[in-house]
Structure formats: structure tokens, C-alpha cells
Amino acid sequence: MKTAHVFLNLACSVAAIGLWGCSQKPETAAAAAPASAAASPAGAASGAGAPVTVTTFKALQRDLPVLLKATGTVTALTSVDVKSQVTSVIAKVHIEEGQFVKAGQLLFTLDSRTDEANVAKAKAQLAKDTASLADAQRQLARNKELLAQNFISQGALDTARTGVDALVATLAADQAAIDAAKVALSFDRITAPNAGRAGLVPVSAGSVVQANVTTLVTITQLDPMGVAFSLPQRNLGDALSALKGGGAAVTATLADGGGAFKGRLQFVDNLVDASSGSVKAKAVFDNKENKLWPGAFVEVSQTVSIIKDAVVVPQAALIQGARGTVVYTLEDGKAVSKPVQLLYSQGLDAAVSGIQAGDLVVVDGKQNVRPGVRLVERAAEPKKAASAAAGVPAADASKPAAP
Template sequence: MASQSSRRNPVLIGLAVLVLAAVVWFAIGPLKRMVAPRSAAPPAPAVSVTSAQVKREDVPIGLAGVGTVQAMATVTVKPRVDGQLDRVGFVEGQDVKAGQLLAQIDPRTFQAQLQQAMAQKSRDEAQLANARLDLQRYEGLIKENATTQQTLDTQRAQVAQLAAAVKTDEALVNVARVQLDYTTITAPLSGRVGARLVDPGNIVHAADANGLVVIRQVDPIDVVFTLPDGEFQRINRAIQASGTPLAVEASERASGQLLGQGKLILLNNTIDTTSGTIQLKGRFPNPSHTLWPGQYVNARLVLGARDQALTIPAAAVQRGQTGTYVYVVQADHTVASRPIEVAEIQDAKAVVAKGLAANERVVVDGQYKLKPGTRVNETTATTTVADAGAAHASAPAAGAPAPRAGNARP
């Protein structure tokens, strides 16, 4: 029995060791897998964005409003005498010069009236000459007591009467000559003519309401616009400080393209209490006719300039719950969200008061794909604000739309 027991003990001990080793193996295996270092995840791909450099430049300070283009002067050309319209001397839609022939009315009736008035004047002048000779005779005879004083006085009265008649005839001749001149209708000013309102062959009258044609002076041309009445003091101070007329810019409403630069000629003498606005008028040279009567434009009154201000494209400015911010491209090609203070936004350009430094780069397009720390790839980087704005305008679907220009105070 003792020998059998001694033979079974090593077997049992061996089995126990195997069981214990198996238990340890299965217990330590998962633990090793838990503490074993995981393989590194592949880095996220870089996001393609458009960026622009923060630029330092002189920026004009201005106020923007919506304006209407008006002709500097508008004249409805009407006949001043009645008669048949013989011919017109203009082509519809052409430019005319002051004094240019526009129309001719049949002059024959007025020529006859002038000749009649001149004949009447000649007859009265002859009678006046004869009466003066008789007066000289009577003055000689009275000295010799060969005539009476009454006869002399009567002759003097007749001379005065005939002299007055001659003056009346002169006036009638002048009236007839003016009436004849009215048959030739000339342009009272230089400008662009519109559609012809009466065709040759028609009888025209001085009382006609429509006239023959309308002339509008389009070079120079005016833009009338309004600004909030709360800006009156700023405008008034700028006018007093400048000493010269303030500059006014007109741009196309849809594209923002600059159409002309002019001068302020009117700050109206009253504020419209119904709309809370004040009316202003700018005058623009318009040789290329980029401004046209009746056109709606964006008008901007330039009050001064910011010297060496920091500017970025307006499309780079983002708005969040805490205010405005931009994505700044860092040296390691990642982006950081940075709060900024915007002084003014105009003409797709933002003036930054705080938060940025010159030559830093900000994201103009593609912000919706970014968060702080995102790696970026600047595919169409620009070096100037103008270039950045142009790139953004040419590809509006690539990112968020640019904020509209406002009237933020500097």
C-alpha cells in the first residue's frame, strides 16, 4: 500500500502543476492583452482651405446707404409757337450739344408777320420824319409871328405821338423776330436725348404737355442717397474738419463693383422725421456712362481714413455665441480659433481693431470643416486682401458666404 501511494503522489503533483499553469495562463493572457500598447492610429488628412494674409494699409472710413442715380439736369423740350413740325435734327438716344438743332417748325407764317411789323415801322418812321420837318418850319414861323402858338404845340404833340408809334413798331418787330426764332428749336443743354415724342408732319402747339423730346444731362451725373439721422453729427463734423467736399463712391448693388467716385454737393437742410433719415447728393463725372438715371446703387460717403489699419477679407470673419472670431493658420499648419474685435466691415474688407497681427494668415474659405487643432492644406493661398476677396467671389460654393458690408462705426 505504501509503495502504491508513493507512486501516485508524483502523478497527482504533476497534474496539479499542469492545472495551476493552465489557470495562470488563462488569467494572465487577457491582462497582457489589456496592458499591451495599442498600435498608433493613422493621422487625420489635412483639410484644404483658402487663406489670406493679414495686411496693414490705409483704409477710408465711410457710411454706406442705398442711392438712386439722377440726371444732373432734365429738360422737356417743347415748342413755344404753334405750327407744323417740318423736321427733327436728332437721332433718338444720341448725345447732343447745347445749341444743336433739334427740330424745325414751318416758319413762313412768322416770317410774314415779321415783314408786316417791319413795314409798319418803316411807314411810321417816314411819317415821323415828315412831322419833324414840319415842326422845324413852325418853329421858324413862330419867330416871325407867321403862325400861332397853338399850331406849333399841335405839331410838337404829333411828333411825339409818331415817335411813340415807332417805338411800338420796334417792339412788334422784336416780338415777330423772336416768334420766328422759336420755329428753330435747339438743345438748351448738352446731354442724352430720349425717344422722339412727335413725328414730323404733325401740328404742334405751345400748350402741348408732352413736348418733343426729353434731354437728360448724364455727364456729370448725381446720386441721391439717405443715411440714418443718427449719423448727422459725424457727417457734419467731417464736413467742418475737411474744408473740401467729402468724397462719395457709387458701386453696383449686386457685385459691389465700383462705378464712380464723386464729391458731396448737398447735405439736405432737414431730416425726414417719417423715415428718420437725412438726404445727401453726390456729383460724379460720368464720361463712360457707367451711372445711368434711375439706377439703384450702393452709395458710400467717405468721412476720413484709418492710417495703417489691419485688414482681412470679410469672409474670414466668423460669428459665434461669444462674438466674432477667425481661424488663424499656425506654423505647424494647424488652425487655432482666435477671438477678434472688428471695427468696420465694408467692400468685402474687415478692419480688425484687436486680436491679430500683421502678416498672420487667416482662413477665408472652408471654415465649416475646421475645429481648433485641425491640420490644413492651403491650396489657393493669397497674399493680399483684394486677391483673397476675388478668390472667394469666384468660388462661392467652397465656403460660407461673405458677410455683407455694414455701417459699423469706427
Template sequence: MKNKDSKGGKATGAARTWLLVALAVAAIALAGWWWKGRDGATGGEGPAGAASAASGASGTARPGGGRFGRTGPQPVSVAVVQRRDLAVAIDAIGSIASANTAVVRAKVSGELKAIYFKEGQPVKAGQLLALIDPRTFEIARDQANAALARDKAQLENARADLARYRDLVAQEAAPRQQLDTQQALVRQLEATLLSDQATLDSAKLQLSYTRVTAPIAGQAGLKQADLGNTVTPSDANGILSIAQTQPAAVVFAVPDARLARIRQQLGDKQALPVQAWDRERKLKLAEGRVASTDNAIDASTGTIKVKALFDNKDGSLFPNQFVNVRLQLDTLKGVLVVPTAAVQRGAPGIFVYVVADGTVALRKLQILATDGEATAVQGELKPGDQVVTDGADRLRDGGKAEVIQVPAAGAAAGGRGRGRGPGAAASAASAASAAASGAVAASGAADGERPRWMDRVPPEMVDKLKAMSPEDRRAWMQEHRASAPAP
């Protein structure tokens, strides 16, 4: 019994020992965890405290916690109001069509013996394009010519007999019936001669069809038949096609509300200028004018088709080419013009923000016409006023604003300028705003005092951290906080 009790006591003692060891380890771990948490929470000395302080100093760096991260003037881009002429135009899409298109087909059947045109090159009306084997048609012409000569000889003989019969009848040496019969024979031969002449003319015409000529002037297309092929009038593609591209035409649709103005100007013989632009609206291809309108409005779309003609002397327009069309209906003389990006719509109605001496004023107005990036307005504006083109969503009447960019006077309401526009002004304002925010964040404190995080990092890293963006600075602090050894 003593042995069993002794063994049981030893087992119980060993279990108590392991339990005490486990409790001691847990206590040490808990103490270490508590010490780290205390150091980070109280901003004590160490990497964690330094990282937390640096992160707080470089986060948003708001001087007073204002809206949008700033309490000072709102940076904006502005443009200058101008008084000038503005075109009232309609934008549409269309495709180029040739004034006339002809598919040149063979008028007689035969072997294609020669081709005289060059594909894609201009041809003149009446120019020889191809030759069909003419031998069969030459034989038919000669046969018709021979028949005509034979019948001419018979007619001459019959007329001579008729003259003799008349003399005999006058002398009562021949019966009257024989004279009448001879007169009928002469008339019959005269009719035969007319038929022979028509046959000869038909043979000559068929022979002329073996020389294929251009029916219109224009640009030759690709050949549809090769030498040695037999061509017929029933060939669907013919021998080639010719497109008359001088002038070139474009058909496009405009709203029916514009029809009255278009018809009025056409009736008064006033030119309606039309411009053709490429797909990206960067290159002007040609200028022309309206020629006519369709005779009915499309009820399904509420539009009417308009046809414009372009001289196309340089041949830059091709049939079926897609173009952006710009039809100028009128020109407003001496109106106030602002960038379209400056026009705002809201509870007050239609308005713009005007900046003068750093103060924002709301000005209501009416829109007269819009031409791409320029808008003609009427309201409480005058030439030279600076209207906000970017950053207006953060403004209010009577607020403060800081002008970041003032475009040149020629680009203030730049119409349909290429390569610059509201996007460029927005980018400049955004860049300036970001630069201002970065400068505040880099300083580390709004009141100019030395930030606490500078004392937590090595001296050689201070300048590098100042040059970093707030995001990069926070990432650096978090990385070094995680890798720093426990105190």
C-alpha cells in the first residue's frame, strides 16, 4: 500500500509543477502584450509610438478638420467671359456618297480582248475602257451592207422600168395595169431598202458596243473581269464601276424642328455651310453647303434628311466614308460667350460662379445657344469676368476661392478647340489642390511646430519622410512598426 501511495503522490506533484510552469509562461506573455499595448496607446518611446505619431501627423493634416480636408479658399480654375460672334450649328453623322455611280456592263456578249483603264484612277466621260472581240459584229455589219447594196441596185432597175412603162402607157403601147404593177414594185423595193439600212445601222451599233467607254467622269473601281473572259450584258458586277466624286455628297438627318429655318435659307438663296470631320473630330476633311432636303419627315425618328455637296477637288472624300457633319444654321453677333463647363444647373436655375478678389458670386443667366465647348449666354455678366470652370461643386455664393489657372483670353471660351478643354483645366486644378495638400501634410503640423514623429525616427530619414506622399509615409511607418523589436 505504501508503494501505491508513494507513486500517486509523485504523479500529483509533477502535474502541479507543469501547471505552475504554464501559468508562469502565460503571465510573462500577458505582461509583454500589455506593455506593447500601453506603449502604443500612450505614445511612449519606441518604434510603435513613433509610427503612430507619424501616422497621425501625416494622415489628413487638417488644420481645423474642415470639409474636404481644408478650411482655406477652394482652389478653382477660371476662364474669362468674352463678347464675340458664336456660330449656331447642328452636329450629325453621315456617310459620303458619290454624286453619280455607274456600273459599266458589256452591251454585247463576247471575249474581253483588252483593258485600257487603270484601277482606282480617274477617267473621263467617253474614255475607252475595254475592247470586246469585234470580229463577229464586223461580219454582221458587212452582211447588212451587202444586202443594202443589192436592194439599191434592184430599186434602181425597177425605177428605170417604171419610167419606160409610163412612156408606153402614154403612147397607149402598154396596158395601164402593167404600169401600176411596176409602181408597186418600186415602192416595195424602197421599203426593203429602208429595212436594209436599219439592219446596217443596227450592225454598226452592235459593233460600236465592242468598244466599252465610260458613261460618266469619275474614279474607276477595281476590274470585275479579266482578259480572255466572256462578258455578257447580264453580268451582275459588270466590267467595273465608276463613282463620280467631284462633287461628293453626304446625306445626314437633322431634327424636324430645324426644317423651317433650313427651308427659309434655301428659299432665300442663302448658303448653309457644312463641314465634314473625321471620326475623332480632330481633322476637318472638307467644307461644302446644303443642296436640298428630303420631301418627307421620318415619323419614327422625327428627323428629315438633308443632302450637302462638297467640291472634293483633292479627292479626299470616298463613297461610303463615315464623317461627322457640322451644319451651321446661323451666327449670333456680339454675344457673351462662356465655356460650357462653367454653366451650372441647380436649385437657383442656370447659373455660373464668378470669382473677383477671391470672393465667389453666383450669377444667374439664360442660354442662347451652345457650340461644343462654348455657350452664348445672357445675364448678369460682362466681358472680362472670371467664371469658374473646375471646382464649382465645392463653392457657394459669397465663399472664398483661390484661382489656380486662368486660361489665355483666346482660349477662355474656345469654341471647338482641339486638344484642350474642361478636362485640361480640371487636371490643373486637381494637381494644384493635391500639391497644396501635400505641402500641408509634409509640414507635419498646422501651427508650424516641430512634429513629434520627427523625434521618433533617425535624423537621416526626416528629409526623406517629408518628401514622401502621405500614403507612402504611412506605409513606411507601418512597415517599420511591425519589424521593430519589442523593448
């Protein structure tokens, strides 16, 4: 009886344990399962061999120009502030503001009555001294005859000769006075020192101007026009070589989209700015349509050298890492990592070394690529663009048309 009682208690305990297990909720049972079962090696390996879809670009070999880009300022090659050389009153203004003038064209006329009177006075003095000289020469000739007849002494003849020489010198002085008076008179006619466009005219007839103080107008040459910019010190040698060869080609583009202009490098400064490490330079451009205006900002692009037979790939294919720059290439259907050295970048292109022309470099999708991963090339973008232009959605472009 005692043994039967023990077996009965054991059976009841087993039954109670089974009942507790059956009463658990499914969520609790699932949570109690080991985490390692969910991350089985088979599940992890199920997607390890999935290929990565990418787009590629075939590396090209071509000459790549090295462009130097900088911001420049349009400057006039010649700009002159016209001022009077004498203090006087303006008699007449012969130009209008904004007018294009030629070199030597009359701009202003000053009150010249005083200077004209001085010229007339100098001429009258010359006439008077000329008459005195003629009389002195006659006296000298008469004294020579009297000396020959021993009526006068040699000293009297020498005195007459000295009087003639003095009057000759006086005539020379009179002529110089006339020339000086004419120079002063010429200051009353103000002409253009160079061809160009007249700026603001702040004076009018009757205005008093002070000598070398009052600016009457500014004449600015607009054709040709210069552009001032700065060259990095590392490009100084290339710029000097180009300058010896007639000047490197320079392109200037207006910041407001007003067009591009072709010119040539004309000047490189003889000093490197220690604070910026750059050298001032100037290029000259034809400006027949007057689109380049002094003070305007332009984007300057200059070809300083050319990289011969450069291997060119898109900049988007380059991957910067802690160990340097690499690109992924597609070889035998798999990704291969190749270290490259960036030689020069321009726009969307980059000249590199470390790969060969014709290698397929990964451009889009490289963030999912690892060495040795199988790659699948994506359809070319132009095809998608053509499908969109034809009215076919890009997602459905690869589907066959309905019969």
C-alpha cells in the first residue's frame, strides 16, 4: 500500500508539470526559444552569394587639359581722370555723359581771353625787338664804313656789334615767351587723352575749375578690356612658360550668365603674395560688344598644361578610405579593389593612375560592393531616359509589350 501511494504522488506531479507547460501562451514559448536558433548558420548563408547590381564605366585614355579656375575682376586697361591744368572758368562743354570719344577729341573749352591777350602781347614785343634789331644792324653796317674811312674807332664798331648780338638774343627770348603763352593758351582746350567712354560730367558752362584738382570727366577704355585674377604659386611656372609663348588661352564667364569670352594671358606679377601664396595676373579680352564692364566679377578659366594620355574615370567611381583612394573594377563577373592615385580632377572627370584604359570601374552601387562579390551590370541610364521620353515608365521599360 505504501509503494502504491508513492507511485500515485509521482504520477500526480508529472501530470501537474505537463498541465503547467500546456497552459503557457505561444508568445512566451517563442520568447523562451534560444536566440541562436533564429540565427542559424543556414539562414545567414542563404543570402551570402546574392549578386550586387551596379553600373560601370569603361576607363578612357585621352589628353586632359589642366584648367585653373579663379574669380577675376574686369578692369579697364586705360582709365584717365581728366583735369584742368589751369584755374579758370568753363566756357563750353563739348561732350555728353556716356558718350564714346576718340583720342584728341575736344571735351571742354575754358575762358581763354587772358591767355590770348598774353600771346598777342608776346608777339608785339617780338615785333618791337625785331625792329630794334634791324636798326642796330643798319648802324653796324654804317660803323663798318666809317671805320674803313678812319672816322670812328674800333671800340665804337665793337659796341655796335654787341648791340646787334643783344637784340638777337632778345628776339630768341621773345619767341620763347610766345611759345610759353601758346602753351598756356592750349590748356584752355581740353581734349581726350585716349579713346573710350566718357563717365559722369559734374561740371557745366560757367563752372570754376581749379588746376589739377577738379575732375571734369573720366575716360575709360572699354575695348579691349582686362581681367585681373590670381594664380596659385604652384602654377607660376606654367603661366610664365605660356606667357613666353604668346600668352595662354583664358576664358572669362560673366557671373550673371552674360556669356563667355576668349582672351589671352598678358601679364604676371613679379611678386608672390606671402599671405595667400598667389601671384597677380591679367588677361586681355576683345570687348567689341561692350559686355565686359569695369568692376564686374567673372569666372576665369585658364589652361595651364595638358596631361598626355591620361586614364580618365568619373569622380563618382573613387572611394576615399583610411588607406587611400580605391576603385572597384569588374573582372570575370566579380568585384576587384584596386588602389589608385588621383592625378587631377576636373568637373565630373578624374585622371588617375593604377588602372588601365578599358577597365570597367563601378560607378553606381559601389557602397554595397566588397572584394570578390559577384556583380550584375544595371541597364544603361540613356535607355531609361529614352523610355521616359517615349512615354513609358522607367519601372516598366523592361517589360515586354502586350500583344
